[in-house]
Amino acid sequence: MIQLIDLTKSFQMGEETITAVNHVNFQAEKGEFISIVGPSGSGKSTLMNILGLLDTADSGTYLLNQEDVTTLNDNQQAVIRNAKIGFVFQSFHLLPRINALENVMVPLLYHGYSEKQAKEKALFYLDKVNLLGREKHLPKQLSGGQQQRVAIARALSCDPEIILADEPTGALDSKTGAEIMELMEQLNEGGQTIVVITHDVSVAKRARRVVEMHDGNLTEGKDPQ
Amino acid sequence: MIQLIDLTKSFQMGEETITAVNHVNFQAEKGEFISIVGPSGSGKSTLMNILGLLDTADSGTYLLNQEDVTTLNDNQQAVIRNAKIGFVFQSFHLLPRINALENVMVPLLYHGYSEKQAKEKALFYLDKVNLLGREKHLPKQLSGGQQQRVAIARALSCDPEIILADEPTGALDSKTGAEIMELMEQLNEGGQTIVVITHDVSVAKRARRVVEMHDGNLTEGKDPQ
């Protein structure tokens, strides 16, 4: 369902070229649960942004359900992204002037749910991440880990085919983090494809497959178990 | 050197009162290395903001080097904070329009260092957190863990008496995180007082003392070793 072929992405800093993703080959079948691990700065988020159609590779091919999505323009990327992908950002990117509930409702309304249905579904997922009682808070009125959980609820609320989560437990204590990963496992058992970037070994082990990034290069990792 | 006596801080949300810090008593001697642990939403960052003179308690007393700093106004807080405290924020708070090097230089220039001395000292600390080669990048041109390390370098660069670090390794892989904690240990051996909020057990164990927060209440934890 996801296929990256010889994918490269670089950033130009004056004279210097930084190759964040270096001729990467990667395949994910529908329903897989994959962890991406690797040192800080190794290219994980850059890779995930390309997978999530938030960024475009410089060369190589990205096939999504066998459709070539490598060179779509912004609007085309947005259409597919909104239809198929739920993204948990490393820095959350919550809308600062609306509350937690409204933040989770945004993609639902965009998907055509009524205000009433969107509210119901948003509260369902806020409950799943243990945030009932905090839904009226603005992002700045939430703790770091609460903001992270709003970002997670928002990514999950439209039941996307593919969940891409960049460090989804980075701001959470181990118990709350484990609850989030159990939720992810349940969704995976229900058929959703999940790719998680993580620095946390206990999170990486939840996946059935681990891939590693080093200096932009991707290798299949050792068995997480 | 730090003494909190019966400290309380609440937030008002319409009808509801959220008591983030609940009658907390806490003492830290000069040169201690303390970890604060506890679940997401338990009040750790709120407590640290009060310690760092970024927020004011509703009741109780805060003595810093036996001086009552509880009810200082913003300017008075800023003077003491800039003189004595290095703060690593949970969400980094880098200035977005200047690069990594300039971000680390800001407090040094504020402290009266010349541009040349500030640059030298900033590069010294960027080297300590392994970021040489990235100093010309704007925050948005850095990975999550690189941004975190700029925030750490900035907090350390003025050799503050007290280092308050809110989840300083949250975005780092375990190897990079361990390097940061070794740096913290060295500074502690040099006499700096360090308080770290962390969700990472291996980080908490580096401290000689662990305190726990639950629903705004602080208790002395079990021995980290």
Ligand SMILES: Nc1ncnc2c1ncn2[C@@H]1O[C@H](COP(=O)(O)OP(=O)(O)OP(=O)(O)O)[C@@H](O)[C@H]1O
């Ligand atoms: N817009 C940009 N311009 C220049 N360099 C960039 C840009 N974005 C990322 N980089 C560089 O590309 C490399 C990979 O960044 P990326 O964010 O993918 O790393 P990461 O593996 O997610 O790291 P972390 O674990 O710290 O989040 C880093 O060295 C970073 O400095």
Ligand SMILES: Nc1ncnc2c1ncn2[C@@H]1O[C@H](COP(=O)(O)OP(=O)(O)OP(=O)(O)O)[C@@H](O)[C@H]1O
């Ligand atoms: N400005 C605010 N207005 C209302 N409630 C707030 C505000 N800031 C924090 N809170 C609430 O106070 C409680 C404590 O927040 P705090 O940020 O101190 O938690 P924390 O222990 O740092 O959590 P985390 O580990 O997730 O970062 C949370 O339940 C949060 O929702």
Ligand SMILES: [Mg+2]
């Ligand atoms: Mg990243």
Ligand SMILES: [Mg+2]
């Ligand atoms: Mg916090």
